[in-house]
Amino acid sequence: MRIIGLAGWSGAGKTTLLTRLIPELRGRGLRVSTLKHAHHxxxxxxxxxxxxxxxxxxxxxxxxxxxxxxxxxxxxxxxxEPALAELLTHLSPVDLVIIEGFKREAHPKIEVHRAANGKPWLHPEDPRIGLVASDVAPPPGAPAWVSLDDIPAIADAALRLAVDYR
Structure with missing residues (x-):
């Protein structure tokens, strides 16, 4: 089982991206599960x-x-609250688990950023962010960037950045 995370501030579009990303990955023949961090x-x-x-x-x-x-x-x-690693043990094996939230946990992530939120970028503080999916280009020195609407490119990156778990 491989894992990749989507990290971003509330309102950045993580869930919207996730609901577009899952059908793209399933269309490639992958079994996908998600693990979402929720408000307490x-x-x-x-x-x-x-x-x-x-x-x-x-x-x-x-x-x-x-x-x-x-x-x-x-x-x-x-x-x-259970740790991410403990929660992952409750999932049945699939090809890819996409983790929404858990931005402070140590796993590879795609940063989801929307300029209208006015929130700071996460990637300067998190070396585990390997891609930025945003509606605006990130500042110089950021990881690779793709548009929030480029679902095939985000899917490619998710598969490239995902790591084995278990």
Whole structure:
């Protein structure tokens, strides 16, 4: 299994890029999974649903299954947030895992940058960024740059920069 990350500030277009990148990679015959870092208060469950009530009652894990999909929710309660390496062990083997977020973790990344955000570039502080995907050219000395709209080039770079995990 190989991994590559998309890193950028909120609103830079990471998810938009990811939803365009996955079909490109699948069209090349690759099996793709994603791992997304979410805000600490996120919840996939809803009050009033049985699974929510199971967790609220104290269940450590709740697995919800149907004919189309299954989801496993694990409560951390007072435990620290799991590290990226631990989370990756929960994924089934695929050709490529694209990690959205986890910008401070030590894995190869593509920086997603949108000028309108007004946020600083990440690559000067992170030597693991091997490509910048942006709507504007980065400053001199930046890694290679491609337009946010050049999905085939970003896919090529993702495959070139990805590293083996496991």
């Amino acid at each position: 208060a996120f919840d996939v469950d809803q009050p009033g649903k049985d699974s929510f009530e199971h967790r609220a009652a104290g269940a450590s894990q709740v697995l919800v299954a149907s004919a189309k999909r299954w989801a496993l929710m694990t409560e951390h309660r007072d435990a620290p």
